[in-house]
Amino acid sequence: MTDQTPASLYGRHIEVLQARAAVALERGGFDHLVVPSGNLHYQVFDDRDYPYAVNPQFKAWLPLTRNPGSWLVVTPGRRPKLVYLQPRDYWHVVPRAPSGAWVEHFDIVVVRTPDEAIPHLPPAHRSAVLGEPQSTLGEYAPNNPPAVVAYLEYHRAFKTPYEIAMMREATRIGVRAHRAAEAAFRQGLSEFDIHLAYCAAARQDANELPYGNIVALNEHGAVLHYTELDREAPAQSRSFLIDAGASHGGYACDITRTYSARGDEFQALVDAVDAAQQRMCAQVRSGTDYRRIHLDAHLALAGILREHGVLTVSPEAAVATGVSATFFPHGIGHGIGLQVHDVAGFAAADAGTETLAKPDGHPYLRLTRTLAPGMVVTIEPGIYFIDMLLDDLRAGPNAASVDWSRVDALRPYGGIRIEDDVACTDGEPLNLTREAFAVR
Structure with a gap:
């Protein structure tokens, strides 16, 4: 071998x-x-x-x-x-x-x-x-x-085999810590205590981690970069979103998981996003425009919202009118490696004089390049119930696109995000995150 x-x-x-x-x-x-x-x-x-x-x-x-x-x-x-x-x-x-x-x-x-x-x-x-x-x-x-x-x-977007090996080790550490964090959530601990459990399992303190942990219970999952870390546990923990990474020799992993406290309709929504996310990860192929994965993700997530009764219009209509962006307001992901948000995400060539535009109406996408072997990207679709964006939608011309009673039922859970780090190869993509979670 x-x-x-x-x-x-x-x-x-x-x-x-x-x-x-x-x-x-x-x-x-x-x-x-x-x-x-x-x-x-x-x-x-x-x-x-x-x-x-x-x-x-x-x-x-x-x-x-x-x-x-x-x-x-x-x-x-x-x-x-x-x-x-x-x-x-x-x-x-x-x-x-x-x-x-x-x-x-x-x-x-x-x-x-x-x-x-x-x-x-x-x-x-x-x-x-x-x-x-x-x-x-x-x-x-x-x-x-x-x-x-x-x-x-x-x-630097094209990782060497050494770099993939270093990222694989960072991912192994991150997955170990994610498991500890989920166990702490199941025990009913506070966000702060879950964060401490994560750091202890990773054997890394907050300054050694590649970015500040996002540890969000209940409605806090609707804040995309929630880092407040409440010291006291809520009276009832309904849901848990954790976006946290780990470092190894200068390389980072970036992993997000979402859980419901019980097998309810929110967990069914989480499962649907997880299944769709794995299909998106399968799109990480040489020659694929990363912007295409992002746009396809909007259709897929709008389809899930339609199936779960949140949207009253077709996925195509939700994307065309911008309604899907209310529930999925960020990009599908970014490059990752030495930095969590790796550099040159918009570069058209190595001269650095031309850039590749973001799709119209999608200002927060961090990567617009065509994928090639060696590139490692995150795939992180999400569905959120964000008060500010929902208020804007409800006050606008597309308010009828949403069943607001369904929104009100799901709002207390905050949101869902599932994120894996995926390497583009000459053939099947290598999902570093799922690979690590598969090992017990």
Whole structure:
């Protein structure tokens, strides 16, 4: 059997990144790629730092996410160099000496102070320096050349086998935590306590997770990015929507599940959305326009609402009049990888000068590219009962498209969202999320 562990796949991953860097540098007219890992930021009028977030351009190469002050140097035709900051410090834990399967692929220089990195960096005027302004060190100020960034970000959509393996591990962690969260919901715990159960099962605290957990009971499921986390449990927990991910070596997973407290009509609606979502995941095929999946999702969800008596018009009419957007107001998903909402979602080509438009009337779609092998996307259809949008619909010309008594019956449950991370391949799509849930 072929070894498909991240360690065994890492060498080829670096080769791919080196080839991409060479083209990107040629496009921009530079000789070197210089990437700072990033620095700590401090809150204004205070000595508290914000949670550190590693530069995505840095962690694309290295599974290092807690190493501020380090630098990566890539020069075509040479072995990449890592300038690794390991300060002398008794206030904080000092990063361990470099170790792991990745080490053999880099020339590594250990420095004790940030300024010691300067002699190990190539000439600044011949370097594309990718990072945030706070990473400036001497004359090495990030210039983020558009041609270089556009090329690298466009091709980052195509994940290497190493990256798929890393995302698979992040997903395994996320699924374990989702199971713990569902168990906490079934026990009647509060949103805050469910969140704590999730973090404990993931073995990651809130700052290590790829995004803030959405843990929503009852009506809170109608708030798309609900992150308030009530400390007290409601008198009755009717429904539970959790949108939460996990991290592994710089890569993210993004998973959403919705549950009813009992086998009622809301659970039947959840089951219908789940079945439709799996059909949408099956559309993640090479050559498929992602916008098509989004538009098809509107028809499918409108059909479910019609079958469950919420809509009084055909799915086609609900989509044509915009009624479906009241119940499904966001996009079908986005690219995912080093970032939860991965970059270059609208890029028409790797020059970064042209974009692919969103469908008319669908402003919140985050990805408009045609799918190809290596791309990993989320598929996250939803049905929500959002007071603000429902009030607008009821006051407008299409109010008769809805059976408002059915809306009132379902409003206390908030909403439904089902989300999987799906990789496009040369054949059948690879659903990383369902794969992980299938393992007990």
